[in-house]
Every structure is written in C-alpha cells, then in structure tokens.
Amino acid sequence: MSLLTLLRSRFDSVLRSMADDTGPLLEMIRPAQDARFGDYQANFAMSLSKQLGKPPREIAAEVVSRLQLDDLCEAPEVAGPGFINLKFRSEFIAARITEIAGDDRLGVTPVDNPRHVIVDFSSPNVAKPMHVGHLRSTVIGDAICRTLRFAGHRVTSDNHIGDWGTQFGMIIYGYRHFRNDAAYAAEPVAELSRLYKLVNQLSDYHTAVQKLPVLKTVLEKAEKGVQEFQATLDAGDKKAQKQLAQLQRQAESARTELRACESTVANLQSDASLLAIADAHPNIARLAREETAKLHAGDADNQKLWDEFLPACLQALQRIYDRLGIQFDLSLGESFYNPMLPEVVESLKSKQLSTVSDGAVCVFIEGNRAPFIVQKSDGAYTYATTDLATIRYRHETLHADELLYVVDNRQSEHFQLLFQTAQHWGFEKLRMRHISFGTVMGADGKPYKTRSGDNVGLESLIDEAISRARRIIDENDNRRESPALSEEQRARVAEIVGIGGIKYADLHHNRDSDYTFDWDKMLATTGDTAAYMQYAYARICGIFRKLQIERTAVRSGCAVILSCSEERALALQLLQFDDAIRSVLSEYRPHLLTAWLFETADKFSKFYDRCSVQDAETEGLQKSRLVLCDLMARSLHTGLSLLGIETAEVM
RNA sequence: GCGCCCGUAGCUCAGUCGGAUAGAGCGACCGCCUUCUAAGCGGUAGGUCAGUGGUUCGAAUCCACUCGGGCGCACCA
Numbered sequence: 001m002s003l004l005t006l007l008r009s010r011f012d013s014v015l016r017s018m019a020d021d022t023g024p025l026l027e028m029i030r031p032a033q034d035a036r037f038g039d040y041q042a043n044f045a046m047s048l049s050k051q052l053g054k055p056p057r058e059i060a061a062e063v064v065s066r067l068q069l070d071d072l073c074e075a076p077e078v079a080g081p082g083f084i085n086l087k088f089r090s091e092f093i094a095a096r097i098t099e100i101a102g103d104d105r106l107g108v109t110p111v112d113n114p115r116h117v118i119v120d121f122s123s124p125n126v127a128k129p130m131h132v133g134h135l136r137s138t139v140i141g142d143a144i145c146r147t148l149r150f151a152g153h154r155v156t157s158d159n160h161i162g163d164w165g166t167q168f169g170m171i172i173y174g175y176r177h178f179r180n181d182a183a184y185a186a187e188p189v190a191e192l193s194r195l196y197k198l199v200n201q202l203s204d205y206h207t208a209v210q211k212l213p214v215l216k217t218v219l220e221k222a223e224k225g226v227q228e229f230q231a232t233l234d235a236g237d238k239k240a241q242k243q244l245a246q247l248q249r250q251a252e253s254a255r256t257e258l259r260a261c262e263s264t265v266a267n268l269q270s271d272a273s274l275l276a277i278a279d280a281h282p283n284i285a286r287l288a289r290e291e292t293a294k295l296h297a298g299d300a301d302n303q304k305l306w307d308e309f310l311p312a313c314l315q316a317l318q319r320i321y322d323r324l325g326i327q328f329d330l331s332l333g334e335s336f337y338n339p340m341l342p343e344v345v346e347s348l349k350s351k352q353l354s355t356v357s358d359g360a361v362c363v364f365i366e367g368n369r370a371p372f373i374v375q376k377s378d379g380a381y382t383y384a385t386t387d388l389a390t391i392r393y394r395h396e397t398l399h400a401d402e403l404l405y406v407v408d409n410r411q412s413e414h415f416q417l418l419f420q421t422a423q424h425w426g427f428e429k430l431r432m433r434h435i436s437f438g439t440v441m442g443a444d445g446k447p448y449k450t451r452s453g454d455n456v457g458l459e460s461l462i463d464e465a466i467s468r469a470r471r472i473i474d475e476n477d478n479r480r481e482s483p484a485l486s487e488e489q490r491a492r493v494a495e496i497v498g499i500g501g502i503k504y505a506d507l508h509h510n511r512d513s514d515y516t517f518d519w520d521k522m523l524a525t526t527g528d529t530a531a532y533m534q535y536a537y538a539r540i541c542g543i544f545r546k547l548q549i550e551r552t553a554v555r556s557g558c559a560v561i562l563s564c565s566e567e568r569a570l571a572l573q574l575l576q577f578d579d580a581i582r583s584v585l586s587e588y589r590p591h592l593l594t595a596w597l598f599e600t601a602d603k604f605s606k607f608y609d610r611c612s613v614q615d616a617e618t619e620g621l622q623k624s625r626l627v628l629c630d631l632m633a634r635s636l637h638t639g640l641s642l643l644g645i646e647t648a649e650v651m
Numbered sequence: 652g653c654g655c656c657c658g659u660a661g662c663u664c665a666g667u668c669g670g671a672u673a674g675a676g677c678g679a680c681c682g683c684c685u686u687c688u689a690a691g692c693g694g695u696a697g698g699u700c701a702g703u704g705g706u707u708c709g710a711a712u713c714c715a716c717u718c719g720g721g722c723g724c725a726c727c728a
Contacts, residue, residue, distance in 0.1 A: 024668095027667095027668085028670085030667070031667090033670090033671075033673095033674090034671075034672090036671095037671075041670090041671090043669095043670055043671095046669095046670070046708070046709080047669085047670095049708080050708090056708085079671080080670090080671050081670080081671080081708070081709080083670080083671065125728080162728065164728095165727075165728055166727060166728075167728090334728085357725080358725070358726080359726085360725070360726050362725080362726090368654090368724095369653070369654085369724075370653095370654095370723095370724055370725070371725060371726090373725060373726050375726090376725090376726040377725095377726060378726080380726085382726070382727085382728080383727085383728045384728095386728090409655085409656070409722080409723095410655095410722055410723060411723085411728095412655065412656085412722095412723080413654075413655075413723060413724070414723090414728095416655095436656095438656085438657090438721095439721085439722090445720095472690080473690095475690095476688095476690060480688085484688080508664085508665095509663090509664070509665090510664085510665075510666095512656080512657090513657080513664080513665095514656095514657085514721080515663080515664080516662095516663065516664090518662095518663075520677090521662095521663065521676085521677070524676090524677075524690090525690035526676080526677075526690070526691090527675090527676040527677060528664090528675070528676050528677090529676090529690095531690065532690075532691095534690090535688080535690050535691085536690095536691095538688070538690090539687080539688055539690090539691085540687095541688095542687065542688050543687045543688095544687095545687090546687050546688095547687075583667070586667090587667095587668095589667095591665080592667080595665075595675090598675085598676085599675095602675095605691060605692070606692070606693095608687080608688095608691075608692090609691070609692045609693090610692085612686075612687065613687060614686080614687045615686070615687080629687095650688090651688080651690075
C-alpha cells in the first residue's frame with residue numbers, strides 16, 4: 001500500500017466521526033513542503049474549523065489524540081494555525097524497504113478496478129514524413145500506455161493513421177502527372193513525399209495568386225481605416241487609443257498575410273520550370289480533391305494506387321517507431337472506418353440528433369455556435385464522422401471503458417463537440433478524455449521549424465540527437481585514464497542517451513505548456529535530464545561491478561539500517577514510487593514521474609557522495625547500502641522505462 | 652466578434668483542484684577528487700508570482716476588470 005493511502009486510511013477512521021465526507025479532507029494530507037515540517041503534513045484542520053465551530057488547533061489536537069499511528073510515525077506535532085506534521089519512524093521505513101527489496105513491482109500495488117483503456121496517439125498522416133509536430137503525441141502517448149499498464153490496467157495503444165484524407169488525392173494526382181519512375185522504383189516513399197509536396201506547392205501557388213488582389217484590397221482598406229481614425233483621434237481618449245491599436249494590429253496582420261502570399265508566388269515564379277508546370281495545371285487543387293472523392297467513392301483505379309502506396313508508407317513510419325522503441329497494439333487508420341460512415345450518419349439522423357444546415361448534416365451542441373459537421377454538402381464525410389465511428393467501434397467491438405486522445409490543444413473544441421455528440425448518441429458510460437498538449441517552440445518563440453521554414457523531420461531529429469550524444473560520450477570516455485567503452489558500446493549508449501534525451505525533454509514539461517526546444521539543455525549532462533538519471537544508474541552498476549557482487553544477491557534476507565539522513569531520505573523517496581505513479585495517472589501527466597525520478601536521482605547522488613558502500617563501517621551497513629543501491633537502480637530503470645527511456649550499465 | 656489557453660528568478664520551467672518564509676535546473680560567483688564513474692557534491696547571489704480590485708483565518712492558485720501574448724471558430728484532417 002502506498003504511504004499516502006496508508007496515512008489516509010488511519011486519518012479516515014478518526015475523521016469519520018467529525019465530518020460526513022472525509023474525501024476532500026484526506027486529500028489535504030500530503031508530503032511536507034519543507035523537511036523541517038517532517039515527511040508529511042495534514043492541512044484539514046483549518047477548513048474543518050468553520051464546520052465544527054472550533055479553533056483549528058483544537059481540532060488538530062483532538063485528531064492527533066485519537067490517531068493510531070505509533071507503528072508508523074513519531075508523535076505527530078500540531079504547528080502554526082493547525083497543521084499536523086508527521087514523521088515516519090526510521091524502523092518503519094527500513095522495514096518497508098526490506099519488504100519491497102525483492103518485489104518486481106517495487107512496492108506498487110496493482111489498481112483495484114482495472115479498466116480497458118484505449119490510447120489514441122501519434123496518428124501521423126501517411127505520405128507526409130513525420131516531423132517534430134508528431135513528437136509530443138507519440139512520446140506522451142507511449143508513456144501513458146506504459147504507465148497505465150504497469151499500474152494494472154488493460155491498455156490498447158492505437159495509431160489512428162491518416163490514410164484516407166485529401167493528401168491521397170494529391171499523391172494520386174502527382175503520381176499520374178509528375179512521377180519520376182526511377183525515383184519511385186528506388187525509394188517509393190521519398191518520391192511520393194516529393195509528389196505530395198509538389199502538388200501542395202502548386203495548389204498553394206494558385207490559391208495565393210487568386211487571393212493576392214483580395215488581400216491587397218483588405219490591406220488598403222485597413223491602412224486607410226487607420227489613417228482616418230488617426231486623423232480624428234483625441235489623444236486623451238483611452239478607448240479610442242485602444243481602438244486604434246486594434247486597427248493597427250488588423251492592418252499588420254493583413255500585411256503579414258499579404259507578404260506571405262507574395263513570397264509564395266514569387267518563390268514559385270522564380271523557378272521557370274516550376275512555373276511552366278503550374279501554368280499547365282491551373283485547376284490542380286480542385287482536380288486533386290476530385291481524386292480523393294473518387295477514391296472515397298470506390299473508384300477502382302484510385303483504389304489500386306492506394307493499395308500500392310500504403311504498405312510502403314506504413315513501413316516508413318514503422319522505421320521511426322522502431323528507432324523510438326514504440327509499439328502499437330493496433331493501427332486502425334481512417335480507411336478502416338470508411339465503410340461504417342454512412343451508417344453513423346443514418347443513426348444520428350434516426351435519433352434526431354442531426355439537422356441539415358446549408359446542405360450539410362450537422363449536430364448542434366447547446367452552447368456552441370459552431371456545428372459538428374458529419375456530412376458535407378457534397379455528400380462527403382468528415383473526420384468528425386470517422387471519429388464517431390471510431391468511438392462506436394472501440395466501445396462496442398473492442399469493449400473499451402475509457403478512450404484517451406493524445407492530441408495537441410488546438411483540437412480541444414473538436415473533442416468537446418465529439419464527446420458531447422457521442423454522449424447524446426448513447427455512449428454515456430464510456431469515459432472519453434482529450435489529453436491535450438502544447439506546441440514545441442523554437443528559440444525564436446515560434447513553432448519549431450528549420451531555418452528555411454520547413455517542419456523538422458523526426459528522422460533527422462533522431463539522427464542529430466544520437467550524434468550529439470555520441471560526442472558527449474566520446475569526450476567523457478576519452479578523458480578517462482583507460483576508456484571504459486568499446487566502439488559498439490559507445491554507439492549503443494549514444495542511442496540510449498540521445499533518444500532518451502529527446503523523450504525526457506518532452507515529458508518533463510507539463511504537457512499543457514508550450515516548451516522551447518533546446519539541444520543543449522536536452523542533452524546536458526547536468527541538471528534535470530535523461531542523461532543525469534542514466535548516469536546515476538550506471539554509477540550504481542559500477543558499485544556492484546567493483547565489489548563483484550550480483551545485484552540479485554541482495555534482494556532477500558538483508559536487514560536495512562538507516563544510519564544517516566541521506567540513507568533515510570533516499571529510502572523514503574523510494575517508498576514514494578507508488579504515489580508518483582498514482583499522481584501521473586490521476587490526470588495523465590508524465591512530468592510528475594520525471595519529477596519523482598529527478599528527486600530520486602538527486603537523493604541518490606547525495607547518498608552516493610556521503611555514504612560509501614565499499615568503505616562502510618560494518619558488513620551489515622554495507623549490505624544495507626547494497627539493498628538501497630539495488631532498489632534505487634531498479635526504481636530508476638523501471639521509472640525511466642515507463643517513459644520509454646532505456647538505461648545502460650556502463651556509460 | 653465569440654471561445655479556449657498562457658504571463659512565476661537573467662534563461663528554461665515546476666508549483667500537487669486555497670496552506671507555513673514561492674521552488675528546481677541552467678547560467679553567474681565561491682568551495683570539494685591519494686577514497687565505489689567529478690556526466691558528481693556543498694555553498695552564495697537572484698522574485699512587485701503582468702497590473703488593479705474583490706472573496707477569507709490564509710491567494711501565484713478562486714472571482715471581476717485592465718494590460719500583454721498564443722491558439723481555435725461551417726463543409727481540411
């Protein structure tokens with residue numbers, strides 16, 4: 001049982017006689033903020049004071065007098081306005097460590113009510129190379145799956161691949177008109193990706209050409225508006241000043257948009273051969289859309305091309321997942337749900353959930369102005385329809401209890417509408433949750449892009465991380481009197497550290513926040529990084545190597561002695577792994593696990609610094625320290641593995 | 652115009668659905684290797700928690716407004 005659960009159950013029996021609902025009060029028992037206040041603190045007395053009409057300190061004293069805690073804690077102390085400070089007895093901590101020393105689960109008890117959770121993450125489009133925008137979903141989703149599984153839930157990871165959207169029309173169009181056969185034969189995915197980009201570029205060009213005069217007019221109007229307003233402006237009128245600023249912002253954004261448009265046009269026109277192609281395909285955007293429509297309508301030729309393209313595309317994706325060490329139980333793409341879509345719309349209609357508006361079949365959710373469009377006016381279905389079909393399939397066929405969607409926060413409105421529609425549609429019992437996350441930013445404060453403005457490819461990102469890690473490893477090992485690593489080991493460690501660095505950097509931020517991508521911080525050997533944790537792990541392995549002791553030899557029958565504050569702090573920290581896992585899963589926030597890992601590694605480093613294992617005063621103390629070391633190593637290894645991060649025995 | 656999110660140390664970020672003197676890492680400065688991996692450890696400096704008002708025993712946290720920034724908003728996914 002976790003320490004918190006244990007404490008709370010003891011408090012619960014006392015609080016029951018004082019309050020109807022003890023839940024919120026028990027929530028207020030937490031790890032102490034400051035070591036001076038002990039290990040844990042209970043803060044409920046103050047909020048209980050009004051309810052009971054007694055001073056908080058009196059309440060706290062009464063609770064303390066009735067508490068049965070002697071076997072766990074020193075005598076509780078009432079402090080300040082009514083805090084109850086708790087300190088575990090060192091004998092209790094030592095006994096618990098001995099108990100879990102041989103436990104594969106490191107003291108983490110499986111959940112009481114396992115659920116079947118389907119986690120929908122990564123979800124790239126095929127034919128477009130994966131880029132840094134897919135990183136967070138992939139890494140966070142994987143960490144959530146692993147943690148849920150470890151906690152005892154049944155988990156199905158599902159990659160909802162975009163394999164049926166408009167990009168296929170573009171590829172088909174490109175393939176028919178611009179294909180380079182030799183390139184296609186050699187590297188089909190690269191060639192398809194080139195074709196996609198080309199068609200996309202040509203479409204954008206024509207759109208930009210059309211938009212140009214409109215944007216010019218908009219800008220002129222906006223600028224004129226600013227001038228006129230300025231002319232009549234009363235300098236003392238704050239409201240007018242604000243209005244002016246707004247008009248100026250509008251003009252500025254019109255200017256930005258116009259410039260972007262102009263540069264799209266200029267870029268293409270600067271390339272004569274490209275311009276010739278563009279001129280020869282003036283309606284490329286519409287024609288590409290029509291290819292998509294034909295595919296969806298069951299056109300045999302397009303279907304044949306799709307069947308031909310898809311395996312190669314999936315294989316390319318798989319290569320990246322293999323490098324990242326990520327596996328999916330299912331990869332049911334959009335195409336899988338295509339046959340179910342008409343029925344979904346029929347069902348919504350028959351339940352009178354939908355209305356037709358401007359020719360489109362829509363579900364209107366109260367409080368939302370925007371409709372949830374399930375069938376466009378041209379008869380085509382949307383991703384809303386697919387998402388509904390997916391929900392039904394996951395619940396009725398896969399028997400999921402809970403669905404998690406690891407998707408960036410710009411889609412939050414879509415998911416709100418989706419979940420509410422699904423609830424009205426009859427899935428009230430199914431838990432559905434959008435696990436949203438922020439954007440990966442560059443040093444310039446804008447979404448992370450290459451210098452030329454393209455998305456950063458995931459493959460090159462991985463390569464870069466590994467090669468940077470390799471440089472650090474070489475430098476360190478070469479500095480030693482006799483290098484500890486072979487060429488093969490260095491290459492392997494570089495992968496572990498490089499990929500671990502990418503993942504850790506992502507996971508250690510609260511997922512809601514945008515975060516700034518920074519190579520130097522990501523692969524720093526100091527501070528809160530994967531490398532620091534991995535290094536701590538390798539140092540422990542070094543102790544066992546040096547003393548020529550098998551790690552498994554200390555997992556049973558060794559008494560734990562906590563002879564100094566560093567040992568005690570480390571031991572207590574290790575007992576909190578269970579609570580760390582719980583906290584991660586309560587709102588699906590992996591950064592709470594990175595925080596625990598860092599604190600643990602930090603406490604270990606202090607222990608390592610001041611408590612020699614080799615030169616322990618007694619044999620018993622050495623054994624005890626070996627127990628702590630082994631448990632520490634396994635906690636680090638397990639904790640990192642829940643984040644999808646590997647460790648090396650030697651670094 | 653409507654809606655959602657954000658503003659915390661020089662930088663990057665935490666801050667556990669209201670709790671004690673607001674934390675960490677990096678950077679800066681000062682120390683520590685004849686001793687298990689110094690990719691380590693100890694210490695110092697650094698804050699008007701964007702601003703104003705409110706709610707109460709108590710606010711970075713809740714409410715209102717203001718300022719500043721980001722992102723969505725009808726047939727793309």
